[in-house]
Amino acid sequence: MVRFHAELTADRVSKQSGASGYVFESVGLKKEFDDGQVQALRGVDLQIAEGEFVAIIGPSGSGKTTLLQMLGALDRPSAGTLKYRSESLLNLADPAAYRAHEIGFIFQAFHLLPTFTATENVQIPMFENHQSHTARQTRAFELLKAVGLEQRVNHFPAKLSGGERQRVAIARSLANSPSVLLADEPTGNLDSETAKHVLDLLTSLQRELRMTLILVTHDLSVAKRASRAIQMKDGQVVFDGDPANLSNTLAT
């Protein structure tokens, strides 16, 4: 298993949970599209604590990806409140800074830029940090080494396997030492063996770096790796608790 070293988080600013002790808090969170004809979120109430590994599970159209968009400030809710460390995400003065420094995104389709090598892809988020060229290179190499890709740093995405691409994407998500990782179906495009390795990587990352990991999936076995599961259906939370109890809930 890949071990993460303390230096990977050396430049991470000490980020404290808000006064309430939660990283995220939402009350009555709603999101509508097409002038209210589509209600993706219908009043979601939830709290996520520092260092939690939360799986959001549900079928297609249940609102789990929309919820991830709200948490990552990629979109604005239609109604309700959403706070990050007790500060409202609705009136962020600089959403880009929030996404750059607080959040690391991992996508189902990896979303590596095809014309950039692995190490260059990892450096992409670092441009907003005003680091020197050398500092960016050094950190990218450290991150790729941490995910076991030190031999593949100069490979373009097309020359990497699916699992390797997702590991590059994971390294990229850590570029600016975020405190929260948002992963959208990170194993959705991988075979079961590779998916297991990627999940092992994410799990060890979350534990050793004490990060908050919020993972969207429709795969029950993936959700069961989390410490907490939130099940969504038709834009609402229908289960929030121990993933061990998830199968019964899904069955009923």
Added chain:
Amino acid sequence: MTFFDVVTRGLKRRPIRTGLTLLGISVGIAAVVALIGLSRGLVTSWTAGMKERGTEIVVHNMRGSLTPKPFPASTRDRIAHLPGVAATCMILVDLMSIEKAELMIVSGREWDCFAWDNLKLVSGRMPKDQKERAVVLGTTAADILKKKVGDTVQIETEELAVVGIVNGGAFVENGSVILSLPVLQEISGNHDQISAIDVRVTPGTDQAGIQRLCVEMNKVIPEARAELAGEHIASSEGYRVINAMSWGTSLLAVLVGVLGVTNTMLMSVFERKQEIAILLALGWRRNRVVRMILWESAMLGFLGGIIGVFLGVIGVRLLKRAPALRGMLEPDLRMDLMLTAIAIAVFVGVLSGVYPAWRSSRVAPSLALYG
């Protein structure tokens, strides 16, 4: 990896499209270089010719026409005695079709005046006197007409002997057919008419003094105009028309380049919508994305400018061999024209990138989670 690498990588992803866009913009810039170079060459070539003849002031009648209009030779009598005038030389110059050459400069010069002094014989001799029905050819003119000493050359209906080949020290001088003024006046039917008076001023006269002399001359010659040598070309109606047409044609070509770059950048933004959304999701600010698109666009302009200047120089070299231009002017391809052309190309690049960049700034970052 630097931000510059990010920008160049964007252009490399579609090499054929980038190449075609570069070609489009470079053709526009080549047109600027070629046409403006030729049009400016008209002034510099004629100015160089004047300088070789030692002319400081030219009295002419070019206003409102494309070619100099003849005026009475008696005009000279009113300026020759003015203080500050050292010498004068009457000239009748015209552009004529001579034998197989479409346009040649034919210059009839007052006998024994200073306008003959710069002509150095390469072969043959000078006309014996002002009555001899003979010409000397500038080296380029001899080459164009394929004539040598002993041949004859037909001007209008008259056959004149080629008695000498001369080097006039300037492009226009070498491209001319030169003969005595009375002979050309007779052949062309311009009795007692001239089209220019070359004036030399008293040695030591400064530029302000020469300007004052022009003012004094213009008071006594309403039928013509005295101007500094070279300026008479630049301020002529003909040159202005040529210059305006050159710029007009060039700008049309550049406009085509603008549309090409805009189209390319817009396609690029549409194609990379999700990629832009990913960059935004990864924390890039919108203004960085806008800068990336503008830099890509500016770089297209810059590269197009460099290639365009290169193509323009080659184009000019070919154009000046055209029968209508050969021997008439030397293109003026100074560094400032090249730099101006490249600056225009960069401006065009940035301008073309504004709308695509604005479109890129409107991409929703939530798009990153789809596909």
